[in-house]
Amino acid sequence: MLKKLGALIIIQFIFSTSLYANDKLNIFACEPEWKSLAEEIGGDMVKAFSATHAKQDPHYIRARPSLISKIRRADLIFCSGAGLEVGWMPILVQKARSQVQPGNIGYFMASKYTPVIDIPNEIDRGHGDVHPEGNPHVHLDPHNILLVAKELNRRLSIIDSKNKSFYQEQYNNFVDKWQNSILRWNKEIESIKGKRIIIHHKSFDYLFNWLQLNEIASLEVKPGIPPTASHLKNILENTNKNSVDIIVVSPYDPTEGALWLSEKTQIPVVTLPYTIGGNEESNNLIALFDSSIKILQNALYDK
Amino acid sequence: MFMYKLLISFLITFFVFTKFVIADDLEDRVKELEAKIDQMENKGGGSAEGSSGSKKIYGNEFNPSIGIVLNGKYNNFSMKSAEPAVKGFAIGHEGERGREGLQLGESELNFSSNIDDKFYGSMTFAIVKESDTSDDKVEFEEGYIMTTPNFNLPDGMSLKAGKAFWTLGYMNEHHAHADDFANRPLPYRVYLNKSWNDTGAEISYTLPTDYYAEVGAGMFRGNDYPIKGPDGESAGAISAYARVGGDIDQDQNWRLGVYIVDGENSSGRKGNEDEIVFTGDTTLYVTDFRYSLAPTGNVREQELTLQAELFARNEDGTYNIDSGGENQFNGTSYGWYVQSVYKFNARWRGGLRYSQMETPGVPTALIGTDLDGEGYDPTSVAVMADWTNSEFSRIRWQFNQDKLASGSGSVDNQFTIQYIVSIGAHGAHKF
Numbered sequence: 161m162l163k164k165l166g167a168l169i170i171i172q173f174i175f176s177t178s179l180y181a182n183d184k185l186n187i188f189a190c191e192p193e194w195k196s197l198a199e200e201i202g203g204d205m206v207k208a209f210s211a212t213h214a215k216q217d218p219h220y221i222r223a224r225p226s227l228i229s230k231i232r233r234a235d236l237i238f239c240s241g242a243g244l245e246v247g248w249m250p251i252l253v254q255k256a257r258s259q260v261q262p263g264n265i266g267y268f269m270a271s272k273y274t275p276v277i278d279i280p281n282e283i284d285r286g287h288g289d290v291h292p293e294g295n296p297h298v299h300l301d302p303h304n305i306l307l308v309a310k311e312l313n314r315r316l317s318i319i320d321s322k323n324k325s326f327y328q329e330q331y332n333n334f335v336d337k338w339q340n341s342i343l344r345w346n347k348e349i350e351s352i353k354g355k356r357i358i359i360h361h362k363s364f365d366y367l368f369n370w371l372q373l374n375e376i377a378s379l380e381v382k383p384g385i386p387p388t389a390s391h392l393k394n395i396l397e398n399t400n401k402n403s404v405d406i407i408v409v410s411p412y413d414p415t416e417g418a419l420w421l422s423e424k425t426q427i428p429v430v431t432l433p434y435t436i437g438g439n440e441e442s443n444n445l446i447a448l449f450d451s452s453i454k455i456l457q458n459a460l461y462d463k
Numbered sequence: 464m465f466m467y468k469l470l471i472s473f474l475i476t477f478f479v480f481t482k483f484v485i486a487d488d489l490e491d492r493v494k495e496l497e498a499k500i501d502q503m504e505n506k507g508g509g510s511a512e513g514s515s516g517s518k519k520i521y522g523n524e525f526n527p528s529i530g531i532v533l534n535g536k537y538n539n540f541s542m543k544s545a546e547p548a549v550k551g552f553a554i555g556h557e558g559e560r561g562r563e564g565l566q567l568g569e570s571e572l573n574f575s576s577n578i579d580d581k582f583y584g585s586m587t588f589a590i591v592k593e594s595d596t597s598d599d600k601v602e603f604e605e606g607y608i609m610t611t612p613n614f615n616l617p618d619g620m621s622l623k624a625g626k627a628f629w630t631l632g633y634m635n636e637h638h639a640h641a642d643d644f645a646n647r648p649l650p651y652r653v654y655l656n657k658s659w660n661d662t663g664a665e666i667s668y669t670l671p672t673d674y675y676a677e678v679g680a681g682m683f684r685g686n687d688y689p690i691k692g693p694d695g696e697s698a699g700a701i702s703a704y705a706r707v708g709g710d711i712d713q714d715q716n717w718r719l720g721v722y723i724v725d726g727e728n729s730s731g732r733k734g735n736e737d738e739i740v741f742t743g744d745t746t747l748y749v750t751d752f753r754y755s756l757a758p759t760g761n762v763r764e765q766e767l768t769l770q771a772e773l774f775a776r777n778e779d780g781t782y783n784i785d786s787g788g789e790n791q792f793n794g795t796s797y798g799w800y801v802q803s804v805y806k807f808n809a810r811w812r813g814g815l816r817y818s819q820m821e822t823p824g825v826p827t828a829l830i831g832t833d834l835d836g837e838g839y840d841p842t843s844v845a846v847m848a849d850w851t852n853s854e855f856s857r858i859r860w861q862f863n864q865d866k867l868a869s870g871s872g873s874v875d876n877q878f879t880i881q882y883i884v885s886i887g888a889h890g891a892h893k894f
Contacts, residue, residue: 215760215761216760216761216762217764224710226710228675229672229676254612255612256612258611285853289854384853384854412761414764
């Protein structure tokens with residue numbers, strides 16, 4: 161009786177399978193910035209999904225059931241790589257199709273196509289959750305976006321060759337738009353170069369490299385090790401109002417440590433959007449950089 | 464049962480067979496791909512440059528990933544005499560409460576790697592000491608191969624063979640060091656002798672649906688709880704499962720599953736220090752549910768999980784107590800637990816768990832024996848708090864109250880302090 165019931169349930173499952181008549185390319189992006197870029201280049205020809213949202217720390221995601229169903233049907237997996245998703249991607253990729261396995265055309269790790277900074281000389285977990293591959297938050301340097309967009313265009317044209325010319329056109333438009341934006345941003349950031357900041361985690365290193373800001377300290381004891389009272393006290397003793405201009409956190413960082421330090425030192429805390437959806441304005445990549453620069457300008461104009 | 468076995472063998476043969484049949488098709492595809500690569504190369508420098516980045520190979524990358532888990536604990540039990548038997552059940556050694564005092568838990572060593580493009584392999588062994596007088600013992604926990612998606616089974620399908628923590632309920636697939644509590648709940652201790660890692664093969668298929676849906680089936684030697692004691696010839700146990708899951712919104716998700724393991728043993732499953740032997744057909748039904756919520760969207764900072772599993776075991780065979788002769792037995796017992804764990808911040812979590820067994824009625828011949836529950840339902844309550852420094856280290860405090868038999872003399876208050884650390888390869892975490 162129970163075996164019959166089991167068989168029935170299985171049959172039921174197979175027939176309820178929506179035979180998804182979807183001509184669009186399914187793109188599984190690990191982070192919102194890559195979903196946004198996929199939509200810029202892919203336009204109406206792609207259906208992009210982001211496994212994480214701006215309030216989540218992309219290091220720490222659960223390989224939850226819905227991600228399995230999404231990756232199972234993906235034509236392209238588009239992530240930062242460099243170890244950012246190492247805690248949850250490998251288990252999901254095992255459930256994906258062969259085209260999107262590592263080494264194949266559908267497995268696209270952005271950091272393989274950009275310069276990578278912060279590569280540690282010494283690999284020891286005593287230094288925290290170090291990434292032997294370097295800093296994976298590559299999307300916050302606008303020049304990297306161009307490099308990644310170029311590779312994305314190449315891959316889309318191979319995977320979906322019938323729409324090759326469409327992707328090429330979208331790509332050309334995006335590059336024009338982006339290069340103009342870089343010219344504009346370069347003027348806007350002149351006033352904030354050289355300022356001194358305290359960070360929570362190394363999430364913004366690419367942005368600050370580009371903006372030529374100086375990182376004085378990090379609230380995390382070591383990468384991935386949450387702030388402790390003694391570490392914060394230590395920072396407090398070594399900083400005063402004049403040596404640091406702002407404290408920068410991302411939307412997913414806990415703010416207790418930053419607020420505590422700010423109260424003691426009167427150094428303002430600034431939340432940068434970090435990715436698409438990180439604040440109200442940041443609904444596409446250009447807006448993300450616009451908003452980040454505007455927030456920094458406002459916070460630093462009298463420093 | 465026989466038909467079912469036949470069906471599974473047929474399925475497995477079918478998929479291996481199709482692999483050869485589709486070889487031709489594969490050749491065509493390779494040709495197609497080669498043509499594409501030619502095309503790409505002809506495009507000139509710009510496009511070929513990009514792909515060279517992904518071909519970097521480091522010498523050491525061929526070594527398997529190595530991961531080590533160390534764990535140690537201190538146990539204090541209020542009941543100093545030997546632990547009472549779980550009223551109404553005969554349980555295996557690993558299902559017992561463990562030793563008192565300072566001790567090492569299972570120290571695990573894991574090696575895993577892709578074998579080639581088509582297979583993945585993993586091996587885990589644990590070193591344990593069961594008592595002060597016994598030698599350290601190596602336990603072979605897992606050693607399996609699994610097809611990768613490049614194996615050309617239909618999309619979403621994979622085959623796993625060897626010895627592994629098979630798909631059954633929520634916890635069984637996870638290694639004990641990933642558990643939220645220092646010990647396992649009663650149904651795992653009673654029915655699975657802590658966990659089910661028989662030798663066998665399992666095929667699983669993830670459906671191409673919008674929500675998560677997976678079905679699977681397997682056949683096993685039958686040399687582990689819940690079956691134990693195979694005849695060594697035919698498959699001693701078979702299993703099947705189906706589970707679904709999805710998101711409620713971006714910060715809430717759930718999973719629900721049903722599982723069955725069925726098997727017949729001929730040489731007997733021994734319990735309660737080998738005094739009680741069951742021979743016959745055992746069917747174990749399991750259903751599990753898990754819900755998790757990230758109140759701020761970020762599971763790194765706060766998370767609430769709710770988890771429950773219900774077990775039902777039907778036994779049809781004979782029980783032999785102290786070699787006192789075979790007694791016919793046909794009955795169903797139940798076991799369940801429900802737990803909730805809350806993460807207050809990146810470092811601290813707290814959890815609560817309740818588990819209970821419900822004993823079956825026994826035939827006249829077994830009245831008054833360990834198998835006679837006398838209407839008593841054994842229970843266990845656990846409260847825990849743990850502190851996590853990084854992804855790799857955790858310290859846990861747990862208070863556990865077992866009431867495995869009736870009477871106030873059977874209340875066992877257990878206090879545990881435990882550390883669990885992992886060194887080396889950064890394994891991905893299963894949901």
